[in-house]
Amino acid sequence: MDKEKLSAREQALLDEARREAAARKAAPASPSAGAQAVEQPKPAPSAAERLAQLMEDERAETLNRKSKMRRYGLGISGAILALFALWVLRASRRR
Numbered sequence: 001m002d003k004e005k006l007s008a009r010e011q012a013l014l015d016e017a018r019r020e021a022a023a024r025k026a027a028p029a030s031p032s033a034g035a036q037a038v039e040q041p042k043p044a045p046s047a048a049e050r051l052a053q054l055m056e057d058e059r060a061e062t063l064n065r066k067s068k069m070r071r072y073g074l075g076i077s078g079a080i081l082a083l084f085a086l087w088v089l090r091a092s093r094r095r
Contacts (some may be wrong), residue, residue, distance in 0.1 A: 006014065045053070
């Protein structure tokens with residue numbers, strides 16, 4: 001960036017940001033700041049928790065599958081019934 005193109009306010013903000021960055025590099029990270037930046041590793045779930053999660057996932061998948069079967073099952077059954085009705089009408093007109 002050209003310094004001529006920056007306004008006085010922008011230049012002041014840029015200088016302040018540079019000072020903060022230099023201060024962060026020079027000062028060692030405090031324990032509280034480091035703790036916030038680094039997440040604590042989560043403990044491994046127990047067998048019971050894994051089983052509960054697995055059962056919940058299976059239940060959700062089953063509900064999805066059932067709703068799909070209901071949605072498509074009625075449509076397919078209706079289509080088969082309509083084809084049968086058309087076949088019966090066509091067969092009865094031939095005679």
